[in-house]
Amino acid sequence: MSTTTTTAVTPESILLRRDDDGVTTLTLNRPQQFNSLSFEMLEALIAAVDEIARDESVRVIVLAGEGKAFCAGHDLKEMRGNHTLEFQQRLFRLCGKFMMKLTELPQPVIARVHSIATAAGCQLVSMCDLAVAADTARFAVSGINVGLFCATPGVGLSRNMGRKEAFEMLVTGEFIDAAEAQRRGLVNRVVPLEQLDAEVARLAASIVAKSPLAIRMGKQMFYKQLEMGLDGAYQLASETMACNAMCEDAAEGIDAFIAKRKPEFKGR
Incomplete structure (x- = not known):
């Protein structure tokens, strides 16, 4: 509602x-x-x-x-x-x-x-x-x-x-x-x-509809990397993705994709 x-x-x-x-x-x-x-x-x-x-x-x-x-x-x-x-x-x-x-x-x-x-x-x-x-x-x-x-x-x-x-x-x-x-x-x-x-x-x-945690992490990384050199940007992006991949939302999203169902994100 x-x-x-x-x-x-x-x-x-x-x-x-x-x-x-x-x-x-x-x-x-x-x-x-x-x-x-x-x-x-x-x-x-x-x-x-x-x-x-x-x-x-x-x-x-x-x-x-x-x-x-x-x-x-x-x-x-x-x-x-x-x-x-x-x-x-x-x-x-x-x-x-x-x-x-x-x-x-x-x-x-x-x-x-x-x-x-x-x-x-x-x-x-x-x-x-x-x-x-x-x-x-x-x-x-x-x-x-x-x-x-x-x-x-x-x-x-x-x-x-x-x-x-x-x-x-x-x-x-x-x-x-x-x-x-x-x-x-x-x-x-x-x-x-x-x-x-x-x-x-x-x-x-x-x-x-997307994971609020992934959006938060991604937005923060996006603006930081814009002001960095290419190597530093990739280091920051890699660390962000690794940390994001360990979050509950990412696990839920991947499991939902494999099971062909809609994910239920919790922001964790």
Whole structure:
């Protein structure tokens, strides 16, 4: 039986949380500000993912946006209203901290992109483990249009697509559509808007059906090996597979495969 609960993460409800049978959806809820990543929003997101990281009942996280935009980046009015180096440093360090937490979470994170994702919003898509976009979605790192090079979004962008493709977006600020974003590796799947929720649900369900222990171990290894040399990466991967093979879930999965039955994973 499906059980769904929706709660406001913050008193002002700028971030909503919905739990539904192992899938937790966090929805940016500043539609009038195009879900911009204000200081308060970033703090709410960090608090939410820290809580989710400790919750073994959560198997997949979906990041979504309310209203006309997925996320339009940082709150430029807030940035101009706090025009000191100290505030800018605090803001971008906080944003970087949140982006890193997405990769450090034990659960896979899926971006549900229904519309525009610009600047830090495009960065947010790039730092999620997976992304499903509606064919109406568009992507840009448009800070350059107001004299601000999107340096931090460039970190995630350059780790998703080719260097020249990423740099072109950074220096032109031009939009790409969902199909082009998929071709460049920024998103995994593109579907018509009316099919977006169903496609996100299909992807999440596919992950929920797998061993939670194997997913946790695999995600941690995946990001570590990306920053290593080839030999070190293979050593880490080999050790991870050996340890994973000794786990109860792996034994159950192999036994189920041999017996031609569905495995019953326990996360051990």
